[in-house]
Amino acid sequence: MTLTLILEQTFNGLQAGVTLFLVAAGLTLILGIMDFVFLAHGAQVMIGAYAAAAITQATGNFFVGLGLAIPLTFASGYLLELLIIRHLYRRDHMEQVLATFGLILFFNEAIRIGFGPAAIYSDLPPSLSGFVEILPDTPYPAFRLGVIGVGLIIALGIHLFVSKTRVGAMVRAGANNPEMTAALGVNIKILFRLIFATGACLAGVAGMMLGPLTAVQSGMGEPLLILSLVVIIIGGIGSVRGAFVAAIIIGLVDTLGRVFLPSILRLFVEQAAADGAGPALASMLIYILMAVVLIFRPTGLFPAKG
């Protein structure tokens, strides 16, 4: 357990964290501001990954794939809100859960019909498949560093947008009190639609960055959805800042816990027991963390609604 290994694992945790943030940022706004339970957010991740992989394959250029996939995911979110989601705002939460769960099934099946049930091929662009020495003798994949960079830039961008711009002020006002915001003359319908499409686009970007790293297949976004719900609960529903802090915490706790917990346990109990309990305990860590946060801060670390 050397210092370089801990540093490397911290980078791994950061990378997992910023990816998670991209998914959770949109979802926390949809849940917090629009008061809408949206379970099909993982499908946006999948749509982003498929769009980027398919366009990359057709054009042979990863950056063209990325450039075209971003507006595509924005458009898909915009259309989804226009055609289906806006009709569900007035329904109660249980019906929203059912309807958006149905959307998960719909999107997964649509992808299977369009692209087949097998995972499709996607790989790193050659220009980003190299390594960067983060410390002497500690190579780190350039693409993953890129993911961390892109994630942090987007996080900063969202922060500036929400805290410094007029539209950002409307978003914050909407999170705090949607009725009053609407009464003050803000077109809340358009605001909702744009928030929804932006959230879809951010999740899509997460998918585009995950595509070269993992299997691009139907249903690939669902595990991320569950993790991002944990992020939102810890961060506070509706708070982008909370989502960022919580996503980084979850990324680090999950990664470092997975790697170091079994060896830490080995100091206290015998090897066989540690090897058995280690992975099980590590996979529970983030949920234990969530429970602890809920006990002491029931509204999350950075509650949006005062």
Next chain:
Amino acid sequence: MKKLMTICAFTAAMAAVPAMAESVKIGYMTTLSGGAGIIGKQMQNAVNLAMQHKGGKLGGMDAEIIYADDQRKPDIAKQLANRLLKSDRVDIVAGVIWSNLLMAIHKPVTRAGNLLISSNAGPSPIAGDQCHENFFSMSWQNDQTPEAMGKHMQDAGIKSVYLMAPNYQAGKDLLSGFKRYYKGNVVGEVYTKLGQSDFQAELSALRAAKPETTMIFQPGGMGINFVKQWKQAGMDGVSKLYQVFTVDGVSLPALKDSALGILGTQTWSPDLDNPINKKFVSDYKAQFGGYPSFYAAQAYDTILAIDYAIAKSGSKDTAKMRAALASGDIPTTRGNLKMNTNHFPIQNIYLRETVKDADGVVTTKVIGTVFNNHADSYAVNCKF
């Protein structure tokens, strides 16, 4: 006059009904929906291809296949098995990818007096003390493939290995099968989360441990993730990668060149040189595009076994088909299969390497035979 007409019509109708030939019904259970749906789809393709090759008849009897989608859920599998037995009244239940699902339907099917033929799963209890005479495997016992990997690495004089498998029963079984034959130094034994998508943290830890070799079992999407990230992290310079059930016809189309050169063991390979396998692989590629996986080959073999059992015994009676199958010599894509006393095959296990074929498509090639006529280690505990 009217009466005569009726009699004539009646007689004509009687004559039109052919002599009722015996027919056989097979319930084929696999996973057709969800993330593992691609495996089931390949198996279904192979079963359909086998039926086509046999002209819709098995052992001379008209045959009907009823597919059942188990959704990878044991409770659904159990319900489906009941439906196949009681309402569809099938003669044979076959298929089943997952060991936990096979455990769920094993007793209901075998105790109902029907044959149960596995196309993939081979959990140890069914090979050992919980075995039943009505069960046959057309695949392998779970431990056999990793045992061969262990033996190959032992024989190759490899000093140290780092093991990685998902944290569930099959993961632990496979690694213990490996260790039964590998006696070198196991530097690390890491159990990852079932369904894990990012292995970067595990790879960083592996890089720090610097093992001579790494042996993994990461089936399905997990394997695609692992091998991709292994290449991307430049791990080839750190350790040599070996695998079981990770690089196969299901994952190769998504992995392509990143899987080249990786070694693994398997009881079957698309390039096995026998007439049945050659016909199967070339017709499969022509009809469905792309290489079949071992799952498909075993599904094809399952139908060939049923054909053989009915033809040899001249009947679809469970006891007679059972005797025919137990005597072995079943023609399959792996040559003529012998059967052990617990009704699991005794077969060769090959070392396969990932290569490009003449058309530049990535596939696997046999580069050696690790075990000749390998029998599983649980048969001694099996008493019918």
